[in-house]
Amino acid sequence: MLDHRLAPEHEELRRTVAEFARDVIAPKIGEYYEHEEFPYEIIREMGRMGLFGLPFPEEYGGMGGDYLALCLVLEEIARVDSSVAITLEAAVSLGAMPIHRYGTEEQKRTWLPRLCSGELLGAFGLTEPEGGSDAGATRTTARYDADTDEWVINGSKCFITNAGTEITGLVTVAALTLSSELDEQGSPRREISTIIVPTGTPGFSASKKYSKVGWNASDTRELSFADCRVPAANLLGEAGRGYAQFLRILDEGRIAIAALATGLAQGCVDESLSYAAQRRAFGRPIGSNQSIQFKIADMEMRAHTSRLAWYHAASLLVHGERFKKEAAIAKLFSSEAAVSNAREATQIHGGYGFMNEYPVARFWRDSKILEIGEGTSEVQRMLIARELGMSDSRP
Missing domain, CATH: 1.10.540.10 (Acyl-CoA dehydrogenase/oxidase, N-terminal domain)
Structure with a gap:
């Protein structure tokens, strides 16, 4: 059981x-x-x-x-x-x-x-301006300089959280490196490796903060690397294993995002219950109206189910069992639940829900990115289908 x-x-x-x-x-x-x-x-x-x-x-x-x-x-x-x-x-x-x-x-x-x-x-430099959901389309490069025993990094990353705060200490960067193996043309194969770049390293810079729709009290920036040199010892894990490494990190992170999305969904329930009890219209609390009750009941259902989904995925992870499909399910369902709950909470609050002084306005602005970050809803559906054994439809 x-x-x-x-x-x-x-x-x-x-x-x-x-x-x-x-x-x-x-x-x-x-x-x-x-x-x-x-x-x-x-x-x-x-x-x-x-x-x-x-x-x-x-x-x-x-x-x-x-x-x-x-x-x-x-x-x-x-x-x-x-x-x-x-x-x-x-x-x-x-x-x-x-x-x-x-x-x-x-x-x-x-x-x-x-x-x-x-x-x-710490921050994780994965997403690139022309990459998006195609994490394998990395263009940032890291060249090994044998004379100095250093990696020389060139390229850019975008949408990186915690990348430019006063206390940011490092960014782990995914970059193309050259393999000792040769391709069909006899040239070294390109592979992805991950490298630790400390803040303050010459050639590494963070842009000014993005102007965002939501998450406005968090730090998100674009990163640039121009002949940025770090010691060879800053390689994280094995050379060429970066792609597999960040896929595992993203699988775990999807459970965390599912938990975050569940919190937002539940917060919408909390705020709506309080508002529905206080706000009066036509001589009675709006919470006495069945239409409002049904909205909040549906919101609670979504939050509750989201919690069960991420609990299950986290339990599998903690016990060392395979959790990729369950993480994708949890992330997909909870992020869409958060968006739906934020929309309904704003509706329940009426005009006040459009005012930034009310938490639901902040929830509404913050919810949409949950369907995008750490794998879009489309990517989650693709992962679930693959885990069910369905073949890739691409030619």
Whole structure:
């Protein structure tokens, strides 16, 4: 029998973070969001709580928890705000996790303690201006210079979270490298490798922040590399294994995004219940109208089902079982549920739902990207179909 009841330590963590989100994040985040400012004060408090080190071993400064713990935290934070939630998600699952999964002992001891404490944030440089969903279409290159024992990186990345904050410490960059194997023409094969580039490295620059529809209190930028040199020892994992590495990282990250989306969907329920009880029209609370009740019932159904989906995927991951299909299902369903709930919550709030002072306006703006980031809804459907054994329809 599948049992999704939380263990006592997980439930205690969830309650602690729910209280923190309600009492610390919720009262402050609106101003950060309105002014498009990164919430350093909130991030520092989260670091002191150990949230950035949740799924990492204690020997590297982590909390010794698991991926389920991280996702529980993401859901509770996203229940009040997604900018803070995506900052944590990207810092852990995209910034620190590749080093934990594939780094050398020296790389782990150099970077993980500061990443786990929240002193530094990490970023993952994958998406490129002409790549999008085609992650294999990487154009950024890394050439090995034997004379200096360095990688020389050239290219650009776009839509990278946590890439240009005052506490960003590194970006792990996916780049084309040359293999020792030859292709049919006798030339070295091109393969994808991942390389750690510390902030401040000459030739590495981050653009000004994007002007975004949502996630306005998070940091998202374009990155450029112009003859950027880093030591050969900054190679993460094996040369040529970068593609396989980031596919695994993205599979895990989809569970985290599903948890975040579930939080947003549940936050829409919370706000709508409160508003429907307070707002009166035609002499009675609007929550007494069956049309409003049905909307909120459907919203709760979507949030509840989303939670079950990501719980299942996270459970498979934690127990070392195959989870690719379940992660795609969770990400697909929960992201679409978040968009639907945000739309309905805005409708329930009427004109007030269009005012930025109300959280549902922020939820509405933040929801759409969940159907795009870390694999679009179309990509998730493709992955699910493949896992079901259906052949690729491309010629």
